[in-house]
Amino acid sequence: MTSLRFFGGVGEIGGNKVLLEDEGVRVWFDFGQSFTMGCDYYTGWLRPRNQNGLGDYFEFDLLPRLKGLYTERLLANTGLRYETPRFDAVFLSHAHFDHVGHIGFLDPSIPIWCGSGTKLFLEAAEETSGFTNYGKHEYRTFRTYEEKKNFRKKTKIKIRHLEVEPWHVDHSIPSAYGFIIHTSAGVVVYTGDIRAHGPRKEMTEEFLKAAREAEPVALITEGTKFTDDEEEQNENDSEKNSSEEDVKEQSTQIVSEMNKLVFVTHYSRDMDRLRTFYQVAKENDRKLVISPKTAYLLEKLLDDTKLDLPDPLKDNNILVYYKRKKTGTFQESDYYIWERRYWDKQVDYKYVHENQGSLLVNLDFYQFTELIDIKPAAHSLFIHSMSEPFSEEDLEDEVMRNWIKHFKLDFLQLHASGHMSKNELKKAIEYICPRKVFPVHTENPRLFKRFFDHVVPPEKGKRYLL
Numbered sequence: 107m108t109s110l111r112f113f114g115g116v117g118e119i120g121g122n123k124v125l126l127e128d129e130g131v132r133v134w135f136d137f138g139q140s141f142t143m144g145c146d147y148y149t150g151w152l153r154p155r156n157q158n159g160l161g162d163y164f165e166f167d168l169l170p171r172l173k174g175l176y177t178e179r180l181l182a183n184t185g186l187r188y189e190t191p192r193f194d195a196v197f198l199s200h201a202h203f204d205h206v207g208h209i210g211f212l213d214p215s216i217p218i219w220c221g222s223g224t225k226l227f228l229e230a231a232e233e234t235s236g237f238t239n240y241g242k243h244e245y246r247t248f249r250t251y252e253e254k255k256n257f258r259k260k261t262k263i264k265i266r267h268l269e270v271e272p273w274h275v276d277h278s279i280p281s282a283y284g285f286i287i288h289t290s291a292g293v294v295v296y297t298g299d300i301r302a303h304g305p306r307k308e309m310t311e312e313f314l315k316a317a318r319e320a321e322p323v324a325l326i327t328e329g330t331k332f333t334d335d336e337e338e339q340n341e342n343d344s345e346k347n348s349s350e351e352d353v354k355e356q357s358t359q360i361v362s363e364m365n366k367l368v369f370v371t372h373y374s375r376d377m378d379r380l381r382t383f384y385q386v387a388k389e390n391d392r393k394l395v396i397s398p399k400t401a402y403l404l405e406k407l408l409d410d411t412k413l414d415l416p417d418p419l420k421d422n423n424i425l426v427y428y429k430r431k432k433t434g435t436f437q438e439s440d441y442y443i444w445e446r447r448y449w450d451k452q453v454d455y456k457y458v459h460e461n462q463g464s465l466l467v468n469l470d471f472y473q474f475t476e477l478i479d480i481k482p483a484a485h486s487l488f489i490h491s492m493s494e495p496f497s498e499e500d501l502e503d504e505v506m507r508n509w510i511k512h513f514k515l516d517f518l519q520l521h522a523s524g525h526m527s528k529n530e531l532k533k534a535i536e537y538i539c540p541r542k543v544f545p546v547h548t549e550n551p552r553l554f555k556r557f558f559d560h561v562v563p564p565e566k567g568k569r570y571l572l
Contacts, residue, residue: 107127107128108290108572109127109569109571110125110126110127110294110564110572111127111569112124112544112546112567114136114137114140114566115140115546115547116564116566117548117549117551117563118140118547118548119141119330119548120202120205121139121143122135122136122137122204122546123138123170124136124326124546125170126287126289126294128267128268128289128290129267132192132193133196133197133265133268134193134196134197135197136206137198137206137207137212138202138205138206138207139204140204141204143168144163144166154168158183159179159181159183159184160184160211161183164186169208169211170567173186173187173189174190174192174193175191175212175216176211177211177212177214178213180211191213194217194265195217195219195265196209196212196216196217196219197270198218198221198224199296199299200221200299201224201231201375202299202375204547206224206228206240209240210240210241212241214241214243217243217245217246218243218244218246219246219248219270220245220246221250221274221281222249222281223249223280223407225245226406227279227375227407229406230402230403234402234403248261250274258274258309258312267290269287269288270286270287272285273285273309273312273313273316274309274313275297275298275301275309277304277524277525278304278378278523279376279524280378280410280413281410282300283298284296284298284313284317285298286317289572291323292321292323292541293321293323294325295317295322295540297325300313300328300525301525301526301530302530302534303348303349303522304524314534314537318539321539322540322541323572324543324544325538326546327534327543327544328525328526328531328548329545329550329554330547331525331527331531332545332548332553333528333553334550334553349522350379350522353382353521357370357386358385360489360518361466361487362389362390364463366462366463366482366487367467367480367482367486367487368392368467368486368487368489369467369468369469369482369486369488369515370383370468370469371468371488371490371491371492372468372491374399374400377413380400380404381414381415381416383466384424387423391464392465393423393425393465394425394466395427395453395458395466395468396418396424396427396468397426397468397470397473398427398428400418401418401447401448402445402447402448404416404417404418418448418451419448419450419451425451426448427454428445428453429476455479455480459480459482462482471506474506474509482513484513485514485516487515488516488517489518490506490517490520491520491521542560542561542572543558543561543562545561545564546564551563551564
């Protein structure tokens with residue numbers, strides 16, 4: 107018997123947890139945390155208690171209550187007895203929190219497969235965030251594009267009789283993969299998160315072609331942009347037509363006409379966007395100012411040479427912004443050891459204030475208090491280069507706009523989405539031509555039935571036989 111069960115990403119954007127079972131083999135595809143996880147019971151400082159292990163999560167059905175899945179120390183006080191793992195592997199599509207956020211709860215002896223770049227992202231997150239813990243798992247990595255070359259290595263990972271093919275796809279984070287899974291009942295395709303208009307759209311096209319040729323019995327597809335709201339769909343179609351090159355060209359033109367400070371905010375793991383604004387700064391004789399955490403991630407990702415990212419330690423076009431910490435006097439000892447690596451590239455609020463016309467500052471929402479010290483000139487530019495309403499770095503829009511208004515900044519929205527638009531996704535599904543479609547990572551799974559007869563809107567925990 108071959109079956110699918112969905113324990114997350116059901117009627118919501120994010121939190122994907124897909125369990126595939128095939129003649130005794132049990133494999134997960136993603137194990138993320140929902141953006142709205144537990145919002146009916148938890149808010150602000152009212153959070154699940156660490157000292158109660160998984161007890162608070164199980165109380166409100168926030169995690170699947172399955173035997174042989176979780177690490178032993180987290181099962182005290184849950185009523186669920188620890189058993190040796192009953193699952194063979196976890197495959198991660200990419201490193202966004204809504205796809206990987208709960209892997210730290212899993213038994214560490216369950217192997218985790220991911221792209222080599224995804225492992226670098228997870229390592230950087232653990233090394234720079236005291237609260238992040240992805241667990242001491244055995245990570246097994248794959249890479250399907252050769253460094254400095256443009257061809258894909260065909261990779262098949264065998265879990266007993268099951269074969270999993272990872273296919274590199276284009277998304278708003280490097281090392282994103284879809285999967286073609288060969289089961290005893292036929293091929294199952296899982297898209298992960300995917301777009302068709304990014305800088306490496308040819309990878310997505312190759313994946314879709316391979317998926318079609320595999321004649322899948324089931325397609326598990328994301329549907330982030332699949333909406334029935336006309337206004338939102340117009341925005342989706344607009345973003346579909348905006349490529350990374352469009353963002354670069356428009357930003358370059360606007361920044362070239364500025365003699366004041368330019369701020370930009372974007373998703374911190376979107377390396378395509380970071381590279382874009384690095385190039386915008388360089389072409390306009392400005393220095394790009396980034397945080398120590400971004401510098402650390404950049405340096406970590408230099409191991410993946412195909413990304414073609416600048417070296418924050420060696421590149422003269424990059425400066426690193428240090429906030430005041432502890433003593434408030436910029437003592438080197440005020441900062442974590444990993445932060446001190448970039449001390450020679452250090453700039454502070456005084457430097458930024460005095461050099462406003464020669465800098466492009468990467469400023470995220472949680473650094474807005476630095477504006478008080480920087481004191482930007484009126485009509486400095488703030489480029490908002492993100493738009494998805496659900497993300498691990500979701501902005502509080504009203505608060506953001508209050509800050510922008512207070513400091514008299516000019517606001518500009520420039521973005522290219524990390525997901526397929528509704529029309530792009532419809533065409534992709536029609537092209538792949540699966541026997542069944544299971545929509546996940548969408549608030550509108552039933553909307554798919556309006557366009558396709560073979561759609562199965564999944565119910566949480568229900569078993570679907572193939």
